[in-house]
Amino acid sequence: MGLIAKTALRRVSQVSRCNCVKSGSSLIPATALATRGFQSSAPQRTDGVFRELTSMRVRTPWVEALQQQQAESKEPKAPSSKSEVPKERDLTPKHMNDSYHSVVLPLARDPWLLDTYLNSSGHIRLGTIFMDLDALSGVIAYKHTGDAVTTVTASCDRITIHSPLTEICDLQLSGRVTYATGRSSLEITMQVAKAPKEGEEVNDKDVLINCTFTMVSLDPATKKPVNVNPLIVETPEEKRLYALGERNSKIRKERRDTSLLKHTPNDLESDLIHAFWQKQLQYHDPYDGLRQPENVVFMDATRLQTATIMQPQFRNRHQFMIFGGFLLKQTFELAFTAAAAFAHARPTFVSLDPSTFQNPVPVGSILYLTATVVYTDPPLIRAPGEKANADSEYTRVQIRIDSKVRDVEHGFSKPTGQFNYTFTVPKNIRVMPRTYQEFMMYVDARRRAEQVQRTLDDGSGVSPKTAEESLTE
Structure with missing residues (x-):
């Protein structure tokens, strides 16, 4: 090669x-x-990320980066024993507003830009918005940390629809660092809202999306975590945002400590697994009149898979790894497809639940994505005391995307992340696990759904009917 x-x-x-x-x-x-004239087509207005956000992402043409790498005769992801971060860095505490950044997408004013954000049914492609948000998080992170470090996306803690769009309008993407203790990680809070008129503030009802990303700063040579500037918190609003960051940090630690990779299911979860097993026996028992209902689908029948070669056009600012926003776009679109195939109805996006980026994805590698419907709400079998409307017109569907990467020669593979999307579908449908691995995926998804519900500020969210009328996917 x-x-x-x-x-x-x-x-x-x-x-x-x-x-x-x-x-x-x-x-x-x-x-x-030459005497003959040539006319070229107009340059693309966006490469999938809004043009005002691309300057922080890619600064060197691919051919130059590749030539430099080959001249140095080294692997682009190989860590060095020598640190590139200065020993004496300025780690003076910073204010939240020091990292504030906003960009306006003129979708209503620029029909050609809007063209790159619409799907076949005229809805705004949320996957493309997610790419912009990840690019914006990079801009914000580097305004806080400076260019001496390498800052990467570690996790997407939450993306939720706050107020669905009812018309095509200019959108303002904005955010800032809202949690940083001085260690290597920092949390960035962002929103997408209807762009306000000049001199006016964004109204709460005009906010389309709320989200938080966790970024980690590394030494560009050794790839080891490095400290960043802590935050100065002064106003009541800043204290509220900082407290939310502390809560999210505790939740991430709780999730790691109680992971099913470390611990067995608790008693309630074990009872649910046993109840599912008993239900399967009933479905196949010739002496039992109970048969599998038409609205119950086995989990293994819901899987969709893709394989894509990672091209350099979607690399990050460090040249040889794929931009995290591109992975969000790819996983969202596969999750949307899986939800539609499961329900045979058009899904409506509800949230991207806590998701992790485990390993980087190198340019030139093969990315394998597997989508599985892992949980439905209302569930097929409820826990004792759990309330749910079994006859509900709408069902919440949680899709889990597992990703892994291989080199072109398929010499090795490694997991690169897990992404968890929730959609609403206008159909009464249930998913049913039947192997031990599927039971673990179901239990993990059930925990995630409960955890997310506990962290919602108002506990309500957007009604399925309202969300269905939105102009977004």
């Missing part, structure tokens, strides 16, 4: 030289001297 890449680079260089003629001491492209 290395030999092929070097040969390709030599050809690029040769073509660049051959297509030029000498004029004095300068080389001028031969096409510039």
Whole structure:
């Protein structure tokens, strides 16, 4: 593969030289001297991330980065023993507003820009908005940490629909660092809202999306965590946001400590697993009149998989790894497809629940994504005392996306993240696990749904009917 890449680079260089003629001491492209005129198409207005957010992402053309890497004859992701972060860094505490950044997407004013944000039914593609949000989180993070460190997305703690869109309008994306103790991680809170008129503030009813991302700062050479500037918290609103960051940090630790990889299911969960097993026996018992209802689907029948080669056009600012926002877009669109295939109805996005980026995805690798319907609410079997409307017209569907990456030669593979999406579908439908692995996925999803419900500020959210009328996917 290395030999092929070097040969390709030599050809690029040769073509660049051959297509030029000498004029004095300068080389001028031969096409510039031709008498025949050429007309090129207009440049793309966006590459999937809004143009005002791309400057922080990619700063060097791919061919130059590849040539430099080959000249240094080293693997792009190989850590160095020598730190690149200065020993004496300025870690003076900063205010939240020091990292504030906002961008306006002129969707109502620019029909060609809007063209890149719409799907086939005229709804705004949330996956593209997620790409913009991840790019914005990078801009905000570097305003707080400076350019001496490498800052990467560690997790997306929550993306929720606050007030659904009822019309196409200009959107304002804004955010700031709201939690940083001085260690390597920092939490960024962002929102997407209807762009206010000049001099006015955003109204709460105009907020479309609320979200929080957790970023981690690393030494660019050793890839080890490094400390960042802590926050100064002064106003009541800043104290409220900081307290939310503390709560989210505790929840992440609780999730790790109680993970099913470390502990067995609790008594209630074990009873649910046993009840599901008994239900399966009833469905297949010839002497039992109970049969599998038409609205019950086994979990293994809900799976969808994709495989995609990671191209350099979606790399991050560090050149050789894929931009996290691109992974959010890919996983969202697969989750949307899985929910639609499961329900045979159009799903409406509710939230991206706490999700993690485990390992980076190298440019040129193969990304495998697997979508599974892991939980439905109301559930098929309820726990004792659990209230649910079994005849509800709508069902909340949780989709789990597992991702792994392999090199092109398939010499190795590793997990790169788990993403958890929740949709509402206008149908009464239930998912049913039947293997031990599926039971664990079901229990994990059930825990996540309960945990998210506890962290909702108002405990209500958007009604399914209102969400269904939104102009977003």
